[in-house]
Amino acid sequence: MNKNITEIYNLIQDLSWYFGNQGFDGECCEDLSLVEYMALKKVCGMKDIIIQEIGTALNITKSGVSKVIDRLEEKNYVLREQSSKDGRVCCVIPTVKGLNAVKKISDRYSEYLLEVLDSVEQDSLVNIRDVMELLYKAIREKGYIRKN
Amino acid sequence: MNKNITEIYNLIQDLSWYFGNQGFDGECCEDLSLVEYMALKKVCGMKDIIIQEIGTALNITKSGVSKVIDRLEEKNYVLREQSSKDGRVCCVIPTVKGLNAVKKISDRYSEYLLEVLDSVEQDSLVNIRDVMELLYKAIREKGYIRKN
DNA sequence: AATAATAGTTGATGATGGAAACTATTATTT
DNA sequence: AAATAATAGTTTCCATCATCAACTATTATT
Numbered sequence: 001m002n003k004n005i006t007e008i009y010n011l012i013q014d015l016s017w018y019f020g021n022q023g024f025d026g027e028c029c030e031d032l033s034l035v036e037y038m039a040l041k042k043v044c045g046m047k048d049i050i051i052q053e054i055g056t057a058l059n060i061t062k063s064g065v066s067k068v069i070d071r072l073e074e075k076n077y078v079l080r081e082q083s084s085k086d087g088r089v090c091c092v093i094p095t096v097k098g099l100n101a102v103k104k105i106s107d108r109y110s111e112y113l114l115e116v117l118d119s120v121e122q123d124s125l126v127n128i129r130d131v132m133e134l135l136y137k138a139i140r141e142k143g144y145i146r147k148n
Numbered sequence: 149m150n151k152n153i154t155e156i157y158n159l160i161q162d163l164s165w166y167f168g169n170q171g172f173d174g175e176c177c178e179d180l181s182l183v184e185y186m187a188l189k190k191v192c193g194m195k196d197i198i199i200q201e202i203g204t205a206l207n208i209t210k211s212g213v214s215k216v217i218d219r220l221e222e223k224n225y226v227l228r229e230q231s232s233k234d235g236r237v238c239c240v241i242p243t244v245k246g247l248n249a250v251k252k253i254s255d256r257y258s259e260y261l262l263e264v265l266d267s268v269e270q271d272s273l274v275n276i277r278d279v280m281e282l283l284y285k286a287i288r289e290k291g292y293i294r295k296n
Numbered sequence: 297a298a299t300a301a302t303a304g305t306t307g308a309t310g311a312t313g314g315a316a317a318c319t320a321t322t323a324t325t326t
Numbered sequence: 327a328a329a330t331a332a333t334a335g336t337t338t339c340c341a342t343c344a345t346c347a348a349c350t351a352t353t354a355t356t
Binding site: 087 | 342343353
């Protein structure tokens with residue numbers, strides 16, 4: 001096994017732990033859990049996104065998404081709207097509160113990262129961004145790792 | 149807000165989702181959940197690690213760790229051993245099964261990553277590793293992001 | 297018109313982590 | 327040395343949350 005690859009894998013995994021559920025004690029920010037925030041981000045990032053698209057993007061079942069959206073709707077971050085083209089389909093729309101929350105949380109993380117990367121040169125930042133982009137694109141293309 | 153920083157943050161977060169709990173449908177590999185695997189990795193990586201050290205490393209309470217170790221012990225991945233120096237302290241030791249499991253899962257992930265990064269040059273791999281290392285070290289030094 | 301397929305919701309269930317109370321052991325104080 | 331405080335870990339109770347399977351409503355196909 002390529003040594004670099006194994007090291008990269010270990011680093012991604014450890015890094016991911018920081019940005020996963022354990023990274024902030026249960027709550028992501030405000031009253032949002034991580035999955036709620038991730039779903040809200042998808043909702044804010046795509047016009048008229050539907051339940052199943054959120055599920056595919058986040059790799060959770062439609063049943064799970066339905067409940068996440070329940071919670072987001074209860075807390076007034078999103079609205080449900082029946083599709084005019086297909087009565088079965090449920091479009092999810094962000095509220096102003098939802099849009100603001102994503103912005104605020106994103107800023108807070110960015111600020112954290114800014115402190116973390118305080119001493120890094122601007123050139124290196126570009127390199128870091130490029131590497132992360134390469135990694136993410138490649139992994140997204142490949143799809144989620146499968147059990148078998 | 150620095151544009152690169154925000155982009156890096158978003159990429160890390162999305163990448164982390166793939167390597168977090170949603171990345172593999174509940175199970176990490178074999179019969180291990182992600183947190184169980186992460187704890188097992190810590191146990192395998194440090195001689196006579198104690199409950200609280202695992203908790204600090206993974207940012208979960210000692211109560212939580214105790215239960216994770218319960219499960220790992222039930223499944224024969226680790227053993228508990230009272231410290232000879234301090235009767236209150238509980239050292240956690242990996243079994244052969246535990247060591248093998250970490251090796252196997254690590255290899256499986258590495259293989260996945262190898263496929264993902266198939267077309268990337270060796271030089272770039274080194275760069276990727278360096279970037280991830282820089283990121284991880286900086287974040288680990290800074291500590292987990294806090295709620296407030 | 298009848299049947300199949302699809303989108304989403306709901307109820308039951310299981311996994312899991314935290315808070316606080318508890319036990320056992322060690323350290324400190326008087 | 328005895329009493330008290332501090333510490334490590336465990337356990338009980340509870341809340342969160344995701345999945346499976348059954349269900350409803352709507353649309354597509356036969």
